[in-house]
Structures are given as C-alpha cells and as structure tokens.
Amino acid sequence: MGIAYPQDTLFVNRHLFQSPVQNVFEARETVFAKTTLALYQLDGDDWIPIEQDFSKPYVFYKGNFFESDFIPDSELFDISSIKELVPQRGQFIATSARIGSRFFIATGSDLFEYEIRDHYTRAYHNMSIRDIYMEDSLKVILTYSGIFVNDSIKLNYPKYSNGPLVKINSSYYLPWDEISLFIPPDSTLLIPNATNLFSGKARKIISWKGELYSLHTQAFSKVLPEFELQPIHQGLEYLDLEVFGEDLVFATSQGVCLKWDGAKVDTLAQIPSIINDIYQVGNRLIFSSDDGVYEINSDNLEPLQLTNTPNAVMTSLDDFNNLWIATENGLYVLIPDYKDPILIIPNVEFNREALLLNGEMLYVGAVDGLYQLNTYEIEKSYLPNLLNTLQVPISERKSTWLIGGALAVLGFLAGFILFRKKKKEELTEVRNGNKNEWNLEELEKRILSEKIQTVEGLASALDTNTVQLNRNFKKLGTTPGKFLKQIKLKQAKEMLREGKDLEEVAKSIGYSTKLIKTELNLD
Structure with missing residues (x-):
C-alpha cells in the first residue's frame, strides 16, 4: 500500500x-x-x-x-x-x-x-496567520480565523488578530484593531481607552525607557495612565515600531522611517517604497519593503539595498547569520558572503508580523497556514542534499561550498521553475488553443458563479496548480489571495446594499463579521 x-x-x-x-x-x-x-x-x-x-x-x-x-x-x-x-x-x-x-x-x-x-511542515491549514508568540509554557497562534492557545484552546474573544501579542513586565497586550489584555490561558479584557478616532486601528504596543508607546494605523502615541493615548506623530499610515539604539523608530507607507528621541521626531531614513517591517539586529536596521530589503546602520544612515525580492513583509536572522525574508511571493534566505537570496518556499503569500525564530525552529505565517522549518536542518542537510542531487562536490561552508553551493541551488531552482513553466504552457496551449492569457473580469465571473473560496479552489477550477496560478497573477499585477479578497469584499458590499444580514453575508463569503466591518469601514 x-x-x-x-x-x-x-x-x-x-x-x-x-x-x-x-x-x-x-x-x-x-x-x-x-x-x-x-x-x-x-x-x-x-x-x-x-x-x-x-x-x-x-x-x-x-x-x-x-x-x-x-x-x-x-x-x-x-x-x-x-x-x-x-x-x-x-x-x-x-x-x-x-x-x-x-x-x-x-x-x-x-x-x-x-x-x-x-524541508518544512505546515499546520493550521487554510488559516491566515497574523502572529506567533512562544515562551516556555505558552504558545499562541493568532489568525484571522481565531486565536489559539497551546494548540488546544480557542479564545472566545477577540475573534481574530491584526497585530503581535507582546508581554511587557507581567502583562500580555493583544492588538486586534483595538487592544485587549490577555490573561493566559483563555481570558481577555478589553482596554477601553486604547483606541480612538484619531488613532485608527491598533497594531503594536512597545515598552521604551519604562513607558508604553502604541502604534495605530493613523498615529504613533505615548500611552498615559488609564491607557489614554497622547499623539506624538499623525498624518501618515504607520506600519511598524521598534527600538533602535537610544530612539524609537517607526515606519510608514510612504517609505519614510522616523525616529523619536523622547523630545522630537526626525527623519531617520527613506527608501523608494512602503516599509512593511523594521527589524533591528545589533547596530543594523533592516527594512522590508515592496521593492525588496534595505539596511542602514548606526554608522551609515544611507539605505543599502540587500535584495530586490518584491513585496518583502518581514525578516529575521538565524544563528548561522542567514537572513530569512518572508514575502508575498515566497520565503527566501540570504546567506553570508553571497549577494543573491535563495528561494526556499516558492509561491506562498506570507503575512506581516508573522515570522518568529524560536531556537532552531523558524515559524512563518502565511495566508494558508503556519510554515515550520528547522534552520539547523536547512543549513546542514537540505541545501547540501540539494547540491548532491546535482553531483556538485561540497567543501567547507565558508569558502567553495558557499559560493558554488548557492550558485548550484539558484541554477537548479531556476532550471526547475523554467521547465515547469514551459511544460505547463505547452499543456495550456494544447488544451486552450494557445489562449494562456487570463482576464481578471472573466476570472471574477467564474469565481462568483462557481462560489470559489480559496486559492487552491481557484487553481483546481482552472485545471492548474498554485505555482502556475501565482505566476499568471503576477503578470496581472496582483496575487490570487489579494484578488479573491477583493472579490469577496465587493460581493459583501453588494449583498449588504441589497439588505442582507451581516451574519448571512459573513457566512456566504467565508469571512468574520468583524473582518467585514473592518475592511468596509462599517459602523
């Protein structure tokens, strides 16, 4: 069998x-x-x-x-x-x-x-992972479909998460558009003053010099007693907040990274596109952006582009000094002494604030589940074994193996991808009479008529796979996940306009009522 x-x-x-x-x-x-x-x-x-x-x-x-x-x-x-x-x-x-x-x-x-x-495993299938939190006796997986504690408890409220769970002193703060206190294992308490009209939706809480600061979509604020918010900076869309040296730094959708020294706000750096995430390591500050990954350091504030991986959403550095890069199109690793990133998990849409290195294990959240990799096994087995299949001799990592191995991996992956693309295009031409260009309007009609809910379902309906699906959507300037979400929200808006009940709409499109309210800015 x-x-x-x-x-x-x-x-x-x-x-x-x-x-x-x-x-x-x-x-x-x-x-x-x-x-x-x-x-x-x-x-x-x-x-x-x-x-x-x-x-x-x-x-x-x-x-x-x-x-x-x-x-x-x-x-x-x-x-x-x-x-x-x-x-x-x-x-x-x-x-x-x-x-x-x-x-x-x-x-x-x-x-x-x-x-x-x-070379990896996946859990929480078909759930969009928003954050991963782990400590000795506590594991919290935060998703759009619910918040799960120690793989056995699902919180009754809130129903989803939009920001990272953080522990400050002995308190756990949970941003999910608003902010709640989380009392393990299964209790939460809404903080009444943690959001307001000027601040927008809550995204992050951080401790700096003994005081709390918050990042919302429309404001960077100091948290006063009773959790009232005192705005420090407004007027932009804010995406991430971190400590860097003696300052707090926060990123914007305009590609500007600002710093707060406790007295005034100044511009720290600017890159050509939206900054999705800030990652601080030593005296370096790494920006994940739609144009790739950039770096500044305390000695040189001029941004240096490390990779041109599109739609980068988050980075993390492992014990081997490998930089892991989560993007909306796959997971990459940038190894020392070689300039080009290596694709480890292709054609997966990963989320912001959903990358955690815990010991040897790397946890990466995507729109279709939680991906788990053992960085030690990747370093010591996966890449060398891949090279062995090409019959390339392996020497010491820091010299010939590093450069030759990386080249071989890239060559193998490029050849593999090109071959699959060619074969699939040939098959498409045979079946469809050379019609291999897709039209978004036609795809939308098909998604609605066949009630397609997932990326995998769309791939199956089109008699293709998720790899080829992502490639074709790239040519159209979007991803399958984003396109499905756009259609679902459009459908929800039309159903609400027709007078349908919100619960009925949520059940029909497969989203929570809270998410629909948030995305459509409903009262």
Missing part, C-alpha cells in the same frame, strides 16, 4: 502519452510508466520508450520486469489522502512512485506529477 506524505504536496504537471496510462512504479533509481501501448522510463524530464514487448496491461519490477493482469495490493496507492490534489472527478485505482521530491500518481488513465516539499 502506498503511503501518504505529511509534508506539503503540490500538483505540478499532467504527463501526456499516446495511449492511456496503466500504472507507474519505481525501479533502477528512476520511474517507469506503463501505458496500453508501451513501457516508458523517466530520463530527466523526458519519457523514453523501452524496446520490449508486453502482452498484459500492467508491468512491475522485482529484479526484472514482470507482467500482470491485475495490480497487487502491495502496489496500490490510497489516493484519498491527497484526493483534493487530483484534477479529476471520482476515485480510481491508483499506483505511485517517488524519486527525490518528485512524486507520480497513475490513476484513471492519467499520470500526474507532484512536488513533495519535505
């Missing part, structure tokens, strides 16, 4: 043959596919026919090839474990084969290929 893999498994391709596929199997360190007319061997990315005649429908291998009129139980694969990834209706008898990260399933006369990403 074939096994199901606990890691992320993604649909990559449907392989086409001249006749229906009967079964697939592993042999001689590669994969073979039996069709009604021939037996094929996988050679790189090509299927090579084997010059040997077989009279029975199925072929397997045990020391030598042998024929069969049926599929033995030992060769069957239980397709129910990943049935949502199989782009056909109904359940059929299936066989499977795996080589490296490539996984093949033969079912219903078709052969499908998947990519198994076993």
Whole structure:
C-alpha cells in the first residue's frame, strides 16, 4: 500500500502519452510508466520508450520486469489522502512512485506529477496567520480565523488578530484593531481607552525607557495612565515600531522611517517604497519593503539595498547569520558572503508580523497556514542534499561550498521553475488553443458563479496548480489571495446594499463579521 506524505504536496504537471496510462512504479533509481501501448522510463524530464514487448496491461519490477493482469495490493496507492490534489472527478485505482521530491500518481488513465516539499511542515491549514508568540509554557497562534492557545484552546474573544501579542513586565497586550489584555490561558479584557478616532486601528504596543508607546494605523502615541493615548506623530499610515539604539523608530507607507528621541521626531531614513517591517539586529536596521530589503546602520544612515525580492513583509536572522525574508511571493534566505537570496518556499503569500525564530525552529505565517522549518536542518542537510542531487562536490561552508553551493541551488531552482513553466504552457496551449492569457473580469465571473473560496479552489477550477496560478497573477499585477479578497469584499458590499444580514453575508463569503466591518469601514 502506498503511503501518504505529511509534508506539503503540490500538483505540478499532467504527463501526456499516446495511449492511456496503466500504472507507474519505481525501479533502477528512476520511474517507469506503463501505458496500453508501451513501457516508458523517466530520463530527466523526458519519457523514453523501452524496446520490449508486453502482452498484459500492467508491468512491475522485482529484479526484472514482470507482467500482470491485475495490480497487487502491495502496489496500490490510497489516493484519498491527497484526493483534493487530483484534477479529476471520482476515485480510481491508483499506483505511485517517488524519486527525490518528485512524486507520480497513475490513476484513471492519467499520470500526474507532484512536488513533495519535505524541508518544512505546515499546520493550521487554510488559516491566515497574523502572529506567533512562544515562551516556555505558552504558545499562541493568532489568525484571522481565531486565536489559539497551546494548540488546544480557542479564545472566545477577540475573534481574530491584526497585530503581535507582546508581554511587557507581567502583562500580555493583544492588538486586534483595538487592544485587549490577555490573561493566559483563555481570558481577555478589553482596554477601553486604547483606541480612538484619531488613532485608527491598533497594531503594536512597545515598552521604551519604562513607558508604553502604541502604534495605530493613523498615529504613533505615548500611552498615559488609564491607557489614554497622547499623539506624538499623525498624518501618515504607520506600519511598524521598534527600538533602535537610544530612539524609537517607526515606519510608514510612504517609505519614510522616523525616529523619536523622547523630545522630537526626525527623519531617520527613506527608501523608494512602503516599509512593511523594521527589524533591528545589533547596530543594523533592516527594512522590508515592496521593492525588496534595505539596511542602514548606526554608522551609515544611507539605505543599502540587500535584495530586490518584491513585496518583502518581514525578516529575521538565524544563528548561522542567514537572513530569512518572508514575502508575498515566497520565503527566501540570504546567506553570508553571497549577494543573491535563495528561494526556499516558492509561491506562498506570507503575512506581516508573522515570522518568529524560536531556537532552531523558524515559524512563518502565511495566508494558508503556519510554515515550520528547522534552520539547523536547512543549513546542514537540505541545501547540501540539494547540491548532491546535482553531483556538485561540497567543501567547507565558508569558502567553495558557499559560493558554488548557492550558485548550484539558484541554477537548479531556476532550471526547475523554467521547465515547469514551459511544460505547463505547452499543456495550456494544447488544451486552450494557445489562449494562456487570463482576464481578471472573466476570472471574477467564474469565481462568483462557481462560489470559489480559496486559492487552491481557484487553481483546481482552472485545471492548474498554485505555482502556475501565482505566476499568471503576477503578470496581472496582483496575487490570487489579494484578488479573491477583493472579490469577496465587493460581493459583501453588494449583498449588504441589497439588505442582507451581516451574519448571512459573513457566512456566504467565508469571512468574520468583524473582518467585514473592518475592511468596509462599517459602523
């Protein structure tokens, strides 16, 4: 019986043959596919026919090839474990084969290929993760769908989160548009004066020189007794707040980073695009922006662009001095002594304020769940093993391995992506008569008519995968997640205009009533 893999498994391709596929199997360190007319061997990315005649429908291998009129139980694969990834209706008898990260399933006369990403795991599937908080006996995962404590408790209120949980002295502050005190494990208390009309929505609380400061969407404020807010700076859209040296620094959507020394506000630095996140490490200040990642330090305040990774939302530095970069298009790592970032998790939309390094484990929140990576295993096993598959000699990390390894990884990833793109485009041309340009208006009609709720559902409806889906949406200047959200909120607005009840609207589009109120600025 074939096994199901606990890691992320993604649909990559449907392989086409001249006749229906009967079964697939592993042999001689590669994969073979039996069709009604021939037996094929996988050679790189090509299927090579084997010059040997077989009279029975199925072929397997045990020391030598042998024929069969049926599929033995030992060769069957239980397709129910990943049935949502199989782009056909109904359940059929299936066989499977795996080589490296490539996984093949033969079912219903078709052969499908998947990519198994076993260098990370994913939890909280299909939840949009907003923050991760961990200490010795407390783990809090904050999402748009609820706030979960120690993987077993879901808070009754608030229903979602929009900012990072922070512990100051012995108190836990929870921003979620407003601000609540969190009393572990399952109690919260709303702070009445923590938001007001001038401040906008709460995003962050920080302690500096024995006093509390808050960041809201419309104001940076000092927190007075009874939690009243005294505005220090207003008039911009504010996105992050951190301590840097002797100052507080806060970022804006205009690309300006301002500093507060306790007496006045000055401009610290400016970059060409919105600053989504500030990360302080030593005397360095790292900005995540839509144009990539920038850095300043206390000795040189002129911004230096570290990467041009688009739509960067957050960064973190691990014990190996690797800089992890979460973006709306994937997770990257920038290793020392090499200028280009390496793509570790492609085509995933990660969130702001949702990146936490806890010991060796890196937790990264995305719109579709919580991704977990062991930085030690990535450093010591994943990258070297990837290089081994290319038969590239590995030497010491700090010299030849670092440069040659990074180049090899980039070359492998680039070649892999280009190959998948070419294959998928060829398949699209065959099916759609060369029509591989998508129209947002047509996609919107289809999403509404078929009541598509998720990125995975949209990919399935378009007979593609999330990788190719993201690539096509990039050409249209957006992401699938953003486009779905835009359509859902437009649909909600129309339903409310028609007099529908808010609870009915929320149930129809799959969002909470609080989120709809927030996004549509409802009273």
